[in-house]
Amino acid sequence: MTMNRTPTVPGFPDPGHDHAPCLAGVIARAETIFERNGMRLTELRRRVLEEVASSHRAVGAYDVLDRLARKGGRRLAPISVYRALDTLVVAGLVHRLESRNAYFACHAAHPANRRQIVLACEQCGAVAEVAGSAVFEGIADAAGAAGFRMSQALVEVSGACKECHGRSS
Amino acid sequence: MTMNRTPTVPGFPDPGHDHAPCLAGVIARAETIFERNGMRLTELRRRVLEEVASSHRAVGAYDVLDRLARKGGRRLAPISVYRALDTLVVAGLVHRLESRNAYFACHAAHPANRRQIVLACEQCGAVAEVAGSAVFEGIADAAGAAGFRMSQALVEVSGACKECHGRSS
DNA sequence: GCTGGTTATGTTATAAGCTAACGCAACGGT
DNA sequence: ACCGTTGCGTTAGCTTATAACATAACCAGC
Numbered sequence: 001m002t003m004n005r006t007p008t009v010p011g012f013p014d015p016g017h018d019h020a021p022c023l024a025g026v027i028a029r030a031e032t033i034f035e036r037n038g039m040r041l042t043e044l045r046r047r048v049l050e051e052v053a054s055s056h057r058a059v060g061a062y063d064v065l066d067r068l069a070r071k072g073g074r075r076l077a078p079i080s081v082y083r084a085l086d087t088l089v090v091a092g093l094v095h096r097l098e099s100r101n102a103y104f105a106c107h108a109a110h111p112a113n114r115r116q117i118v119l120a121c122e123q124c125g126a127v128a129e130v131a132g133s134a135v136f137e138g139i140a141d142a143a144g145a146a147g148f149r150m151s152q153a154l155v156e157v158s159g160a161c162k163e164c165h166g167r168s169s
Numbered sequence: 170m171t172m173n174r175t176p177t178v179p180g181f182p183d184p185g186h187d188h189a190p191c192l193a194g195v196i197a198r199a200e201t202i203f204e205r206n207g208m209r210l211t212e213l214r215r216r217v218l219e220e221v222a223s224s225h226r227a228v229g230a231y232d233v234l235d236r237l238a239r240k241g242g243r244r245l246a247p248i249s250v251y252r253a254l255d256t257l258v259v260a261g262l263v264h265r266l267e268s269r270n271a272y273f274a275c276h277a278a279h280p281a282n283r284r285q286i287v288l289a290c291e292q293c294g295a296v297a298e299v300a301g302s303a304v305f306e307g308i309a310d311a312a313g314a315a316g317f318r319m320s321q322a323l324v325e326v327s328g329a330c331k332e333c334h335g336r337s338s
Numbered sequence: 339g340c341t342g343g344t345t346a347t348g349t350t351a352t353a354a355g356c357t358a359a360c361g362c363a364a365c366g367g368t
Numbered sequence: 369a370c371c372g373t374t375g376c377g378t379t380a381g382c383t384t385a386t387a388a389c390a391t392a393a394c395c396a397g398c
Contacts, residue, residue: 011315040394042346062383080347082385087346098268099323101355101384117308119317130315135307139286139326142299146180147331148288154268156323157308162316209365211375231354249376251356256375270355270384 012119012128012161013056026053026093026105033091047072048084049093053105057125058097061085097127099156115153121161128161181288181297181330182225195222195262195274202260216241217253218262222274226294227266230254266296268325284322290330297330 013022030049034041051064061081069075085103088094094103097120104127110116115136116129136153143150159165182191199218203210220233230250238244254272257263263272266289273296279285286301305322312319328334 012317040345042393044347060384077347077349078384079349079386083347098325117311119312119315119319121317122320128315128317130311132307132311135304135311138301138304138307139324142286142301142304143288143326143328146288146297146299148181148290148297148326148328149330149334150288150326150328151291152327154323154325154327155308156267157312157317157319158321158323159312159317159319161318165318209374211364213376229354230356246376246378247355248357248378252376 011130012121012126012163015163019055022056022107023050023053026107029109030088030091030093033093037091039087039091042084044076044080045084045087048081049088049105052085052088052094052103053107056104056107056127058100058102058104058120058127060102064103095129097156098154099158117155117157119157119159119161121164122158123160123164126161126163180299181290181295181332184332188224191225191276192219192222195276198278199257199260199262202262206260208256208260213245213249214253214256217250218257218274221254221257221263221272222276225273225276225296227269227271227273227289227296229271233272264298266325267323268327286324286326288326288328288330290333291327292329292333295330295332 013019026049027046030041030046033039047068048064051067052059061078064085065076065078065081068081085094089096089103092114093106095106095114095118096103097118100120106129108116108129110129110131115131115133117132117135119128119130121127132155135155139153139155140150143153182188195218196215199210199215202208216237217233220236221228230247233254234245234247234250237250254263258265258272261283262275264275264283264287265272266287269289275298277285277298279298279300284300284302284305285298286304288297288299290296301324304324308322308324309319312322
């Protein structure tokens with residue numbers, strides 16, 4: 001286990017970073033959250049979470065399914081993975097990248113009312129969240145001015161992360 | 170044809186508004202845009218556009234398919250509808266609501282570089298776009314600060330439109 | 339340790355969303 | 369009339385997601 005610098009949070013982690021602590025952090029947080037909310041972090045949920053959190057990329061439900069099948073031997077039904085993902089999403093450990101029908105782990109433990117801007121790299125698939133209070137306030141204002149009662153706002157940005165655009169242009 | 174007030178643009182139209190001018194406006198704009206860009210507003214494209222623009226709601230591709238089947242007698246292949254939708258999206262006449270895998274007509278004719286906040290009512294399904302330059306600048310700043318080169322930003326807000334939350338609470 | 343309610347997962351089937359590949363047809367310029 | 373381009377039809381298949389119902393695991397209280 002090489003000594004790389006700790007992952008940059010928030011933002012994109014160093015590409016050569018040691019991911020083990022990231023993963024461990026997510027799992028630890030899962031244990032806390034599930035415990036606190038009286039939910040059960042079952043074997044299946046833990047395995048699904050581990051797959052999703054095994055990188056900083058967004059993965060499809062069927063990717064998770066395939067990976068679990070490769071590791072675990074037998075193949076689960078899609079619904080099983082979706083159920084686990086739903087639970088993890090509700091717990092706030094995993095978020096859904098709507099613009100890509102994919103899921104990514106939340107490595108940062110931001111507050112309950114998620115007001116994070118999601119950045120998704122088109123090249124490497126990495127996903128990062130950054131704070132955006134001002135942006136969300138602006139959205140709330142704009143919505144309010146239209147007589148709209150906002151319940152949730154989704155901000156997803158596509159583009160190139162630092163590594164990828166540094167490399168290719 | 171009753172004389173209701175003209176549709177409120179931008180924002181949500183009055184629920185009892187006369188929709189005919191909205192629809193006619195979209196079609197007229199389509200003719201202009203297709204003409205200007207040397208594209209062909211074919212029968213199929215026009216019919217798909219009419220279905221999408223027949224309300225201020227977002228509709229799924231298969232809804233369009235079903236409605237055309239009901240009207241036109243024979244049932245198209247999904248791909249035909251998707252091709253038409255793609256063309257209309259490229260032309261800027263229809264937008265895709267990513268968070269719902271659905272499509273809605275653009276009734277407002279905003280400038281090319283679309284920087285609009287999309288408001289989608291969870292109850293009635295109505296969709297409206299409102300300007301959000303400041304919001305998008307904030308997003309660009311936040312992305313830039315993370316070393317991210319933004320190519321496109323998506324802002325979709327779920328909630329209750331004026332009519333719906335006035336009615337239900 | 340059995341019982342019974344609750345929660346989680348398995349099983350089966352299917353809905354919903356989307357696209358590849360290929361061929362014919364319609365359009366439009368020369 | 370010809371031919372290149374664009375649009376559409378047809379067939380087939382993939383990806384994403386959920387409904388409905390059965391079984392299993394968990395756990396609180398007796």
